[in-house]
Amino acid sequence: xxxxxxxxxxxxxxxxxxxxxxxFVQDDSAVDISEEISRLEVKSxxxxxxxxxxxxxxxxxLVARHPQRPYTxxxxxxxxxxxxxxxxxxxxxDDHAIVGGLARFNGQSCVVIGHQKGRDTKEKIxxxxxxxxxxxxxxxxRLMKLAEKFGVPVFTFVDTPGAYPGIGAEERGQSEAxxxxxxxxxELKVPIVSTVIGEGGSGGALAIAVxxxxxxxxxxxYSVISPEGCASILWKSAExxxxxxxxxxxxxxxxxxxxxxxxxxxxxxxxxxRDHRAMAQSLKRALQDALRQLTDLTPAQLVERRFERLMxxxxxxxQAIA
Amino acid sequence: xxxLQKLLPPKIKRxxxxxxxxxxxxxxxKCPACEAVLYRTDLESNLSVCPKCGHHQRLxxxxxxxxxxxxxxxxxxxxxVIPVDPLKFRDSKRYPDxxxxxxxxxxxxxxxxxxxxxxxxxxxxxxxxxFEFLGGSMGSVVGERFVRGVRTAxxxxxPFVCITATGGARMQEGLFSLMQMxxxxxxxxxxxxxxxxxxxxxxxxxxxxxxxSFAFMGDVVIGEPGALIGFAGPRVIEQTVREKLPDGxxxxxxxxxxxxxxxxxxxxxxxxxxxAVITLLMREPHPGG
Numbered sequence: 001x002x003x004x005x006x007x008x009x010x011x012x013x014x015x016x017x018x019x020x021x022x023x024f025v026q027d028d029s030a031v032d033i034s035e036e037i038s039r040l041e042v043k044s045x046x047x048x049x050x051x052x053x054x055x056x057x058x059x060x061x062l063v064a065r066h067p068q069r070p071y072t073x074x075x076x077x078x079x080x081x082x083x084x085x086x087x088x089x090x091x092x093x094d095d096h097a098i099v100g101g102l103a104r105f106n107g108q109s110c111v112v113i114g115h116q117k118g119r120d121t122k123e124k125i126x127x128x129x130x131x132x133x134x135x136x137x138x139x140x141x142r143l144m145k146l147a148e149k150f151g152v153p154v155f156t157f158v159d160t161p162g163a164y165p166g167i168g169a170e171e172r173g174q175s176e177a178x179x180x181x182x183x184x185x186x187e188l189k190v191p192i193v194s195t196v197i198g199e200g201g202s203g204g205a206l207a208i209a210v211x212x213x214x215x216x217x218x219x220x221x222y223s224v225i226s227p228e229g230c231a232s233i234l235w236k237s238a239e240x241x242x243x244x245x246x247x248x249x250x251x252x253x254x255x256x257x258x259x260x261x262x263x264x265x266x267x268x269x270x271x272x273x274r275d276h277r278a279m280a281q282s283l284k285r286a287l288q289d290a291l292r293q294l295t296d297l298t299p300a301q302l303v304e305r306r307f308e309r310l311m312x313x314x315x316x317x318x319q320a321i322a
Numbered sequence: 323x324x325x326l327q328k329l330l331p332p333k334i335k336r337x338x339x340x341x342x343x344x345x346x347x348x349x350x351x352k353c354p355a356c357e358a359v360l361y362r363t364d365l366e367s368n369l370s371v372c373p374k375c376g377h378h379q380r381l382x383x384x385x386x387x388x389x390x391x392x393x394x395x396x397x398x399x400x401x402x403v404i405p406v407d408p409l410k411f412r413d414s415k416r417y418p419d420x421x422x423x424x425x426x427x428x429x430x431x432x433x434x435x436x437x438x439x440x441x442x443x444x445x446x447x448x449x450x451x452x453f454e455f456l457g458g459s460m461g462s463v464v465g466e467r468f469v470r471g472v473r474t475a476x477x478x479x480x481p482f483v484c485i486t487a488t489g490g491a492r493m494q495e496g497l498f499s500l501m502q503m504x505x506x507x508x509x510x511x512x513x514x515x516x517x518x519x520x521x522x523x524x525x526x527x528x529x530x531x532x533x534x535s536f537a538f539m540g541d542v543v544i545g546e547p548g549a550l551i552g553f554a555g556p557r558v559i560e561q562t563v564r565e566k567l568p569d570g571x572x573x574x575x576x577x578x579x580x581x582x583x584x585x586x587x588x589x590x591x592x593x594x595x596x597x598a599v600i601t602l603l604m605r606e607p608h609p610g611g
Contacts, residue, residue: 182503210504
């Protein structure tokens with residue numbers, strides 16, 4: 001697959017194009033230019049490292065939405081085995097923006113749930129751009145309760161611009177669906193490990209991300225509103241999205257320093273989309289570590305610990321009342 | 323000057339703005355729904371419900387608590403919790419400046435007022451959103467005060483009521499405010515465990531992150547007439563789906579029809595209904611015998 005480059009990656013794109021060109025001539029060239037090629041490859045790697053070492057929050061938001069970024073089903077393929085997808089909310093429909101089912105993690109049974117985006121136009125529409133409707137959240141809820149019933153852990157993968165703002169979604173209770181998930185997840189008696197793998201878009205993301213461990217991939221984002229949305233409300237212009245991204249604190253590193261995220265999972269040089277397999281392997285190790293911290297807890301301890309975590313969220317001060 | 327204007331006697335000619343300002347402010351008020359001009363005292367004695375068309379005007383948190391609760395035995399919970407600026411957030415204005423402005427305008431330190439008290443002698447804890455404070459948005463202080471209210475209700479074995487009037491989460495606190503959705507909703511589980519009723523009263527407007535967290539987790543969910551209630555704002559939906567929204571979309575009556583609300587209660591009957599529902603759930607005698 002040919003890498004798609006983002007605007008700020010133009011210098012890397014130029015270099016890679018040059019390498020590609022040389023490779024092409026090398027085949028029928030009398031002179032050996034392989035040395036030149038490997039020299040350029042080293043340079044490209046160094047340049048990528050340099051660029052990715054100082055990404056702005058807005059650039060990170062663009063990487064998080066990269067069209068070649070691995071999606072939930074890519075991780076399902078590389079991290080889990082024996083995936084049995086289960087469909088539908090048993091009352092209205094099957095929402096394709098959320099996938100879920102039974103699987104094995106290192107041989108052990110578990111439930112996997114995640115937002116799913118599409119690659120090409122047709123699949124994007126099929127997946128509704130990863131924006132779930134109420135039935136998606138209700139399917140997720142059904143699968144979580146299934147996990148609880150059979151005592152298996154839940155892994156969730158977050159990657160959505162947000163819950164879908166549509167007429168039907170409102171009519172069928174988008175708010176209730178999200179709220180209900182938060183309510184049930186707060187008390188679910190099995191471990192829940194959530195990972196933000198791309199875009200963590202507001203309530204639509206949180207609705208499958210209340211749990212015992214919250215991981216974020218290095219170039220994923222998690223925010224209360226999209227940078228564009230924030231900018232168009234506060235600056236009255238979506239053009240200021242970069243400023244909004246900066247001030248809202250949406251990146252994994254910033255959220256880790258604020259104590260809102262447990263672990264940041266490093267990505268391959270140049271982002272997860274450069275190497276799906278390597279990304280999946282390091283995510284798998286991180287998930288193992290996360291799960292290990294929870295396996296010795298009884299269901300009561302687990303729920304108690306989760307409740308304390310939730311109650312700790314927030315920054316405020318207290319003053320004496322006169 | 324047109325012939326019509328010439329015809330009008332000088333007294334009822336439209337005065338310009340400077341003259342209009344001379345009228346004592348707040349004596350008269352125009353109903354935003356039916357445009358009836360109302361004497362403010364009449365409107366207030368009618369709990370800010372238009373006597374002509376029944377339109378429920380928005381209310382300040384303390385005014386609402388005052389009309390809902392019995393006079394005796396009220397005290398406030400969580401007022402000691404006040405906001406900070408965890409992200410050093412700034413757009414065209416710094417967040418701390420916005421907080422100061424909002425506090426000056428409203429006399430509140432944040433967007434939620436919580437009180438323990440009674441309704442028709444039925445003891446309870448009520449949390450009420452102040453929409454005038456940054457659009458009633460939910461940040462860390464709203465979340466913490468809410469939790470303290472729930473905790474008091476649990477300790478005292480009382481039902482918990484929340485009256486919402488909010489645009490959703492508070493952007494200026496970033497992910498901290500998103501997490502308040504999880505925090506407040508988790509707190510509600512403690513009431514459920516002890517079989518203490520949680521009654522959710524949704525008023526105009528109840529949107530976004532508040533709507534999509536505890537608001538619909540009430541054992542009984544009540545809407546005020548005509549209140550705008552939903553997840554996404556109508557403008558966002560219109561831009562997304564590019565079609566005209568149906569009449570009355572996201573209003574209480576629409577939600578009742580779609581099965582999202584238990585009932586719609588006129589503000590003037592709220593005390594009676596609330597006391598009746600709570601005592602029924604708690605298997606207690608009807609208040610007042």
